[in-house]
Amino acid sequence: MRHKSRPQGCACGCGPGCVHARLADAIPLVSSLLSSTARDEGLVIAIADREARLHYVDGDSRARSRAESIGFTAGANWSEAQVGTNAPGRAVARGEAVSIHREEHTRPDVHPFSCSAAPLVDPVTGEVFGALDVTGGDAAADRRTLALVQATAAAVARELRLAGVPVGPPPHTSARLRLVHHGRPCIETGTATHALTDRHAELLATLALEPQGLSADEIGALIYPDGTPPATIRGELLRLRRRLDTIPGAPNLESRPYRLTGPLLIDAVQVTEHLRRGEHDEALELYRGASLTHSEAEPVVDLLRSTSGSLREAMLSDATPETLLRYLDLPEAADDVESWHMALTVLPPRAPQRAIVLTHLEQLDTRLRQAN
Known part of the structure; x- marks a missing residue:
């Protein structure tokens, strides 16, 4: 496997002291732990930053060529907001290790691939500062590969911490x-x-x-x-x-x-800022429903109404099917007939979630007929 000592194209444009460039210090460790698996199984190895932008892509040469055909290259943004369901995007968004099998990807052109990814977590601050991903055929999403990716991600975090590298952003000191x-x-x-x-x-x-x-x-x-x-x-x-x-x-x-x-x-202002940047999953991490539902204070009422309206509009116009389903879990969306119908529109024809959506819509229709 060809080794690269530096990520290709640091997206932030910073100098060699930035976090993205310092992630390169972990590449020899990643290579030593994953190269043999990548060579034997025909896999691609990737390191993404906390925005799910790929900063290092390597691995089996034929697998890399196939991955390049779907835009899985250094510098590409693989956040779920950009490309739908995928392992590195989900790992950084939710801070969890995950395997995604072929048809679970949102984009049809990604269906030939499976992948496993684990978040890179600062052991001191707990901040997710990136993700380690392995992409390829079915072997990329089996339990053995996922366990190997998780172990390697943990080793990366320890290596950077021992080297004194500030891998993640500082803990939030501002009150919220x-x-x-x-x-x-x-x-x-x-x-x-x-x-x-x-x-x-x-x-x-x-x-x-x-x-x-x-x-x-x-x-x-x-x-x-x-x-x-x-x-x-x-x-x-x-x-x-x-x-x-x-x-x-x-x-x-x-x-x-x-x-x-x-x-x-x-937090309501932060939700709007996330939506403005297209960070739908991050917005939903913060937004779980208004606390001051009975407030009559004009600034609070305006803020909460604006935040709720912006979130709903973003979900109906730009959200991935998975993100829209997360939105429908909110209490305020329970009776939102338009949003539930939108879920039917965006879900793939054979998606198992369609049955849940149809059942909920039937219940809503029954309640409306009884109320009238």
Whole structure:
């Protein structure tokens, strides 16, 4: 097997110190552990970054030529948002090892291939920074190959950590306000979760969306019912300040005007950003349903409605069949007849999920007829 000491075409365009280039330091290990299998079984070996873009492709020469015919080459984007179901795309999106057999691929031209991939995970931060993939015939998706790929991916992570290479992005240090995780509103800081009252969540969302700050009167006009005394508003803001003081890593609350002293991410805003980049699976990882379903605070209502609408529109227009089915698992999609009909349109004729979709549509139709 021909060995390449560097990935072809680092997609980020950075210098030799970037994470993509440093992944090349792991290639000798990958080659030593997988080359004999690739040679004997006619397989292709690939390393993808955390966006599922291929940065290294090698292996059996005839298998590589076949893979090139479907665009499986260095520099190509194999995220599920781009090409549908495939092993490296799913491994980086879900952080799980996976085998994909021929017809399980979304694209018909990929049906001659099977593949197995495992995420490359930073053992310190837990961040997925890429994926290791083996592609070829049926042997590429058998249990032995999957186990070998998983073991090699674990060895890569250990090798890079021992070499002091910063393989993954640093842990998130910014606090995040969770509004669309189908649970009580809360602040996440690292791995810790801190519950909030609905009112405090409304105040924090409003202030995070207005980083220049707001007066008590402006906050009252946006969040509180008409006629709420200013003393009530200021009292609640004081309680919020005290609550934030108990949460390590959360921003502080200053007054005159009322504003947050540090960044506060909002998961609903992040969902929209993922959708804008075509990262549908990442959006669904964050979006599990609105927490503040009964809120009357104008900024919160507008944000949640916009996020839900953008997600639905993206699912109906651009999502892969698998991603659309994940969307249909959301509580708010349970009675969405149009979305369920769209699933029938995009699913392959022999997809086993069609039976589930048809049954659900029949149940919806029965309920509608009974209601009328």
